Amino acid sequence: MSYVCGHNRERHFPAEINIHFPGMGGLDKPSVWVFPRLKVCLDCGLTQFQMAETQLTQLTEGEFTPEAKSMAA
Numbered sequence: 001m002s003y004v005c006g007h008n009r010e011r012h013f014p015a016e017i018n019i020h021f022p023g024m025g026g027l028d029k030p031s032v033w034v035f036p037r038l039k040v041c042l043d044c045g046l047t048q049f050q051m052a053e054t055q056l057t058q059l060t061e062g063e064f065t066p067e068a069k070s071m072a073a
């Protein structure tokens with residue numbers, strides 16, 4: 001999925017993002033670190049990135065795991 005804002009001043013930046021699971025149940029789950037390249041529109045701030053399959057799996061498994069478990073890669 002890709003969104004287009006209509007501007008054309010996009011730059012790519014390396015980044016690290018720590019993703020937390022939502023809600024009270026998310027407090028007991030380990031967060032997931034991802035290290036994407038961000039595509040940032042320097043006019044409006046719209047930012048997009050794509051996660052690696054490993055991190056997607058961690059989010060999917062964590063979403064459906066009621067108790068905390070280690071997700072360290």
Ligand SMILES: [Zn+2]
Binds near residue numbers: 005006042046
């Ligand atoms: Zn824009």
